[in-house]
Structures are given as C-alpha cells and as structure tokens.
Amino acid sequence: MRITIKDLAEYCGVSSGTVDRALNNRPGIKLKTKQKVLEAAAKLNYRPDFTARSLVKGKTMTLGIVLFDLYNRTFAQLLNAVELKAKEYGYFIYVALTNKDPDNEKQCIEYLANHKVDGMILFTVHQGEEFEHYLESFSFPIITIFNFLSERWQYIGIHERGAMKDVALFIADKGYTKITYICPPLSFQGKRNIFTQEERLKGLEEGLSERGINHVKVIKQNDYLDVLDGLVFKDGDMAIVCSCDLYALEVMNHFKEKKIKIPEDVGLMGFDNIDVLKYISPKLTTVEYPVEEIGKMAVESLIYKIEDGKFNTYSPMSLDFKIIEGESI
Amino acid sequence: MRITIKDLAEYCGVSSGTVDRALNNRPGIKLKTKQKVLEAAAKLNYRPDFTARSLVKGKTMTLGIVLFDLYNRTFAQLLNAVELKAKEYGYFIYVALTNKDPDNEKQCIEYLANHKVDGMILFTVHQGEEFEHYLESFSFPIITIFNFLSERWQYIGIHERGAMKDVALFIADKGYTKITYICPPLSFQGKRNIFTQEERLKGLEEGLSERGINHVKVIKQNDYLDVLDGLVFKDGDMAIVCSCDLYALEVMNHFKEKKIKIPEDVGLMGFDNIDVLKYISPKLTTVEYPVEEIGKMAVESLIYKIEDGKFNTYSPMSLDFKIIEGESI
DNA sequence: GTGAAAGCGCTAACAT
DNA sequence: ATGTTAGCGCTTTCAC
Numbered sequence: 001m002r003i004t005i006k007d008l009a010e011y012c013g014v015s016s017g018t019v020d021r022a023l024n025n026r027p028g029i030k031l032k033t034k035q036k037v038l039e040a041a042a043k044l045n046y047r048p049d050f051t052a053r054s055l056v057k058g059k060t061m062t063l064g065i066v067l068f069d070l071y072n073r074t075f076a077q078l079l080n081a082v083e084l085k086a087k088e089y090g091y092f093i094y095v096a097l098t099n100k101d102p103d104n105e106k107q108c109i110e111y112l113a114n115h116k117v118d119g120m121i122l123f124t125v126h127q128g129e130e131f132e133h134y135l136e137s138f139s140f141p142i143i144t145i146f147n148f149l150s151e152r153w154q155y156i157g158i159h160e161r162g163a164m165k166d167v168a169l170f171i172a173d174k175g176y177t178k179i180t181y182i183c184p185p186l187s188f189q190g191k192r193n194i195f196t197q198e199e200r201l202k203g204l205e206e207g208l209s210e211r212g213i214n215h216v217k218v219i220k221q222n223d224y225l226d227v228l229d230g231l232v233f234k235d236g237d238m239a240i241v242c243s244c245d246l247y248a249l250e251v252m253n254h255f256k257e258k259k260i261k262i263p264e265d266v267g268l269m270g271f272d273n274i275d276v277l278k279y280i281s282p283k284l285t286t287v288e289y290p291v292e293e294i295g296k297m298a299v300e301s302l303i304y305k306i307e308d309g310k311f312n313t314y315s316p317m318s319l320d321f322k323i324i325e326g327e328s329i
Numbered sequence: 330m331r332i333t334i335k336d337l338a339e340y341c342g343v344s345s346g347t348v349d350r351a352l353n354n355r356p357g358i359k360l361k362t363k364q365k366v367l368e369a370a371a372k373l374n375y376r377p378d379f380t381a382r383s384l385v386k387g388k389t390m391t392l393g394i395v396l397f398d399l400y401n402r403t404f405a406q407l408l409n410a411v412e413l414k415a416k417e418y419g420y421f422i423y424v425a426l427t428n429k430d431p432d433n434e435k436q437c438i439e440y441l442a443n444h445k446v447d448g449m450i451l452f453t454v455h456q457g458e459e460f461e462h463y464l465e466s467f468s469f470p471i472i473t474i475f476n477f478l479s480e481r482w483q484y485i486g487i488h489e490r491g492a493m494k495d496v497a498l499f500i501a502d503k504g505y506t507k508i509t510y511i512c513p514p515l516s517f518q519g520k521r522n523i524f525t526q527e528e529r530l531k532g533l534e535e536g537l538s539e540r541g542i543n544h545v546k547v548i549k550q551n552d553y554l555d556v557l558d559g560l561v562f563k564d565g566d567m568a569i570v571c572s573c574d575l576y577a578l579e580v581m582n583h584f585k586e587k588k589i590k591i592p593e594d595v596g597l598m599g600f601d602n603i604d605v606l607k608y609i610s611p612k613l614t615t616v617e618y619p620v621e622e623i624g625k626m627a628v629e630s631l632i633y634k635i636e637d638g639k640f641n642t643y644s645p646m647s648l649d650f651k652i653i654e655g656e657s658i
Numbered sequence: 659g660t661g662a663a664a665g666c667g668c669t670a671a672c673a674t
Numbered sequence: 675a676t677g678t679t680a681g682c683g684c685t686t687t688c689a690c
C-alpha cells in the first residue's frame with residue numbers, strides 16, 4: 001500500500017500537521033524534526049497524493065487541451081510545445097481528441113471539466129451563442145486557438161486573413177491571373193466553426209481584388225483532385241492555392257502522375273510549412289507561422305489567468321507569419 | 330461556485346446518499362425521487378468532482394504516457410491511438426514528454442505517480458536493476474513500449490530483430506554485398522536503453538551473415554551525412570540501411586545535392602513507413618509496422634490489468650511488420 | 659514548535 | 675426507500 005502522511009506521522013511520532021510542515025517547507029518546525037520526517041519519507045518511499053491535495057486546494061495543476069487529432073503535424077507540434085511549457089510551470093496536460101466530431105468534442109470538454117482541470121485550451125468546431133453559453137457554465141478559464149469564437153473568449157493565433165492576403169498579393173505580382181483555392185473544410189460553412197478557413201479565403205479574395213482579380217474558383221469538395229481533372233492548364237496563368245500543405249502535396253502527387261508540370265503548367269502554394277517539405281521537390285512555396293509559439297502563449301496566458309485571476313494583455317492574432325519561397329509558383 | 334452533491338441534496342430536500350443513488354444509477358431509490366434529483370442536477374448545472382471521487386475510490390480513470398516527444402510522427406500516431414482507445418474505456422490520458430532526458434523522464438514518472446494515474450505506458454531511456462527497482466516502488470501497473478526493460482515488465486512492440494533480419498535477407502537477395510547501417514542512437518550504447526536500436530542492428534547482422542556477409546559498416550555519429558561523404562559509391566553494390574525513415578530522407582536529400590543516384594549508385598532503405606513517404610520520390614523502400622496497434626494493445630492490456638488484476642496473455646513482440654517495396658533499393 | 663480537528667466532495671456501509 | 679456517518683489523504687486553522 002501507499003504510504004500516507006498519517007503513516008509518516010505515526011512512524012516519526014509526530015502529528016500529521018508537523019509532517020505536512022516538513023514536507024511542504026512550511027515555517028514553524030524545528031530543523032531536526034523536519035529532517036527526521038524527510039528521512040522517513042525517503043526511506044518509506046512516501047509520495048504525496050495529488051488527488052487529495054487537489055480536493056482541499058481546489059486546484060489540480062492540470063490543463064486540458066482539446067484538439068481534432070494528432071495526425072496533423074501542426075497539432076502534434078502544438079501539443080509538444082504546450083506540454084513543455086506547462087511542465088515548466090508544474091502543470092500536467094490532459095489531451096482529449098475529438099476527430100472533429102461535435103458531440104465528441106462536447107463530451108471531451110465535459111470530462112475535462114469533471115476531472116477539474118485548472119484551465120482549458122480549446123480548438124473547437126462549435127460556434128454560436130448556445131455553445132458559448134455552455135462554455136460559460138465552467139468555472140475554469142478557457143483559451144481558444146485556431147478557431148475564434150467571439151470577443152468573450154481569449155484567442156491566440158496568427159492573423160489568418162492578413163497572411164492569405166499577403167499570399168494573394170504575392171501570387172498576383174508573380175503574374176498569375178486565374179486563381180483556384182482548395183479548401184475542403186469550407187464545405188462545413190455555416191454548420192461548424194471553420195473560422196480559420198473562412199478567414200484565409202477572405203484574405204485571399206481581398207488581396208486578389210486589390211490586384212483586380214475578382215474571381216477565385218473555390219473547391220470545397222473532398223474529391224478536389226477529381227475537380228482539378230476537369231480544369232485545363234495552359235499558359236501557366238493559373239495558381240492553385242491550398243489551405244494547407246497536405247492538400248498541396250496531394251495535388252503535387254496527382255500532377256506528377258498526370259504529367260502536369262509545376263510551376264510551368266500551373267503554380268502551386270501551400271500553407272503551414274510542415275517540416276517534411278524539406279524532403280519534397282519541387283520545393284513547395286508556403287506560409288510559415290509559429291505553431292509552438294501559439295502553444296506556449298496559450299499556456300502562459302492560461303496559467304497567468306489561473307494564478308493571477310486575469311488574462312494578460314496582448315494584441316490578439318499578433319503572431320508573425322512568413323511566406324517561404326520555394327519553386328512551385 | 331460549483332454545485333456539490335450537498336447543494337443538490339439541500340435543494341431537493343433529500344440526503345446526499347439519495348442524491349448519490351440518483352446520480353450514479355444505484356438501486357434502492359424511488360423513480361420519482363430519482364427524477365427530481367436528476368432534474369435539479371441538470372437545472373443547477375451540477376458536475377461531479379472526479380478528484381473527490383478518485384480520493385474515495387482510489388482510482389482516477391487516468392492513464393499516463395511517457396514519450397520522448399511528438400515531433401517523431403510515429404509517437405504522435407501512437408498517442409493518437411492511445412487516446413482514442415483509452416477514451417473508449419472512459420479513461421483520460423496524461424502526456425509527459427521527456428526529450429530523451431533521463432532526469433526529465435524520472436521526474437515525469439514521479440509526477441504521474443503523484444497524480445495517481447491508474448496505469449502507465451512507458452517508453453523509457455533507462456535500463457538496469459536500479460531503475461527497475463525504482464519502477465517497482467509504484468503501485469500501479471506499467472507497460473513498456475518500444476524499449477524493452479526485462480521480463481518483469483509487460484512489453485508491447487514488434488519483433489524488431491526479426492524485422493531487420495528480413496530486411497537483411499531482402500537486400501542480400503537483391504545482390505547488395507556492402508552494407509552500411511545508419512543509426513545515431515547507437516552512440517548511447519551501454520549508457521541508455523536503446524533496446525529497439527540494438528535489436529535492429531542484431532537482426533541486420535544475423536540476416537546478412539546468413540547470406541555470407543559478415544561485415545556491416547555501422548554509422549553512429551550524428552553527422553552521418555559527413556561520414557557518407559567519405560564513402561565511394563560505385564557499381565551500385567552498396568546498400569545503406571537507416572534505422573528510421575527520417576535518416577533515409579536526409580540521406581536522399583543529401584545525395585540529390587551530390588548527384589548520387591538512388592538506387593543506381595547506391596541502394597537506400599528506411600524503417601517506419603511514415604505517412605509522408607507517399608509524397609517522396611524515388612519511393613523509399615521501408616518497413617511498415619502497426620504503431621496504432623501498439624498503442625491500442627498497450628491501453629487494452631493496461632486497463633485489463635487495472636480492472637481485472639492481471640495482464641492478459643498474448644505473445645509479446647508478436648505484431649506484424651511488412652517490407653514495403655519502393656524504388657530506392 | 660507542535661498537536662488536534664475540521665473539512666474539501668464524494669462513496670459506501672450501516673441505520674432507520 | 676432514505677438518512678446518517680465515517681472515511682479517502684491532504685491542508686489549514688486554532689489551540690496549546
């Protein structure tokens with residue numbers, strides 16, 4: 001059986017209060033008593049029971065994070081950064097994966113709440129007043145990432161719209177006049193929270209329209225490769241922009257098969273700058289942004305709120321992004 | 330403030346015992362009373378406090394997993410599978426990342442123990458009697474993955490040695506006579522637990538020796554690319570085997586720069602079959618094994634032990650692997 | 659400087 | 675069918 005504070009007290013012939021003072025560096029204890037207790041603790045292999053401590057302290061030193069999955073490299077990187085940063089502050093991380101399923105997501109949130117996390121990092125597919133009202137029923141702070149909810153919720157991310165606007169200007173200035181945008185998640189428009197995706201599209205359209213291009217062909221289907229088969233690529237005047245690198249890689253593979261040349265026949269751009277791009281040729285032009293930074297900021301912000309009662313102020317969506325020039329456009 | 334069972338009891342004019350019966354579907358309660366309590370719980374937005382429950386039940390419904398990091402795709406996939414499977418059984422996952430730092434690893438284990446996980450999945454860099462003795466001081470079941478510890482510890486993984494032996498036979502039968510093996514982690518031989526890596530090397534040597542090849546050049550340096558520069562590739566009689574795909578991709582990139590052709594000048598093989606290989610050309614020949622399966626089995630085995638008191642029996646290291654033939658060798 | 663005791667929110671055993 | 679009560683292992687307050 002596990003040794004408790006009571007066992008230690010008995011063993012040392014002191015009270016549990018004294019053991020507590022020794023174990024937790026609290027004042028009001030004779031050095032000698034303290035040493036005796038600490039030695040006994042080491043000898044008997046005592047380990048504090050955090051669940052008991054949590055119960056009295058009302059704090060679990062645990063943060064919950066809700067994500068779609070970890071197949072997406074970006075999320076894995078994010079979680080990695082979150083764990084590291086949290087541990088620095090002595091917090092542990094509960095991961096809860098939703099597979100983008102709204103019901104599943106709610107259940108994850110619910111369970112995390114029951115496990116009494118001190119705070120939550122939330123990447124949600126939900127949106128709307130009802131959901132926000134639901135979130136407000138929780139007594140711990142919540143910070144949203146990637147998908148914005150509303151001003152009522154602390155949010156950390158990059159300026160998605162601005163990034164895509166830059167992309168638009170970048171490709172327009174390269175001389176491309178026909179733009180195709182691939183973003184299957186947009187098919188959930190109005191049904192789920194796809195803030196990030198919508199912002200990117202808006203940015204793209206804004207930027208292009210500044211350059212006099214007022215039409216973007218948007219592909220929202222999951223079988224976007226089939227849709228591409230229906231398009232004609234000549235003169236190299238079309239640029240295909242993908243809402244994330246993974247789609248761009250699929251397109252690349254597909255075009256390789258079809259003997260369509262990048263960038264000669266058609267330009268291609270991704271988004272995310274996932275690390276495997278370094279092994280791919282032609283080098284994919286893409287947008288880099290600091291995922292780890294998002295994770296770290298989320299944790300720091302959350303812990304600050306937990307421990308000091310208020311969110312630290314910073315301009316939201318202020319993180320840097322950068323176009324990484326490859327050879328694909 | 331959070332509503333407690335006591336609040337509910339007061340609100341409904343019953344005792345906390347009755348509330349408990351209603352909330353947890355325990356027998357011995359009138360349907361009507363039960364409904365009243367449940368309605369009140371919903372209305373007042375009651376949420377059970379798992380830390381309190383854990384304290385009395387001695388069970389947290391939480392599993393801890395200790396991994397190096399999540400940059401390695403394989404680990405991210407594994408964690409994904411672990412989370413999914415655990416949630417199926419109602420368990421939550423604490424992730425603790427060690428960055429391969431032994432001290433860090435011990436601290437992670439310690440903290441997880443203090444948080445009273447019901448079980449632990451451990452990918453350790455430690456080895457030896459002292460560490461095993463340390464692990465035995467914990468009262469929850471531990472299951473090891475990837476790096477084997479000893480027969481005293483439940484282990485789940487593939488037959489690494491057998492897999493690499495198959496690789497050896499495969500490449501020998503392709504006519505390769507000079508074999509170079511790249512595996513930087515081997516530099517930790519004797520210092521850390523690198524079971525997986527050692528097994529793979531042994532398997533390679535075993536297989537090759539069966540085909541009359543008794544010398545393998547083993548590169549353990551981190552700057553393995555520089556070492557490759559010192560080698561001469563002619564006749565295409567050399568095969569480079571990498572202990573994981575990532576190294577192989579680095580080699581590929583390097584050779585591309587150096588205008589060394591794969592497989593004409595030199596053969597190349599990886600290990601892992603990470604998902605991005607589908608975007609890489611030439612197609613890398615590699616070994617596939619079921620990471621998700623390892624994760625699922627670890628969770629199921631652990632939960633079985635937690636709930637039924639014994640590890641289920643299965644032949645260890647029994648998981649399938651398969652050589653995926655590409656164009657690189 | 660130390661001990662005693664209450665209580666965190668829940669479950670479980672025992673009364674009624 | 676329901677109420678009462680004693681903990682789970684710890685922290686914290688108050689008394690000595």
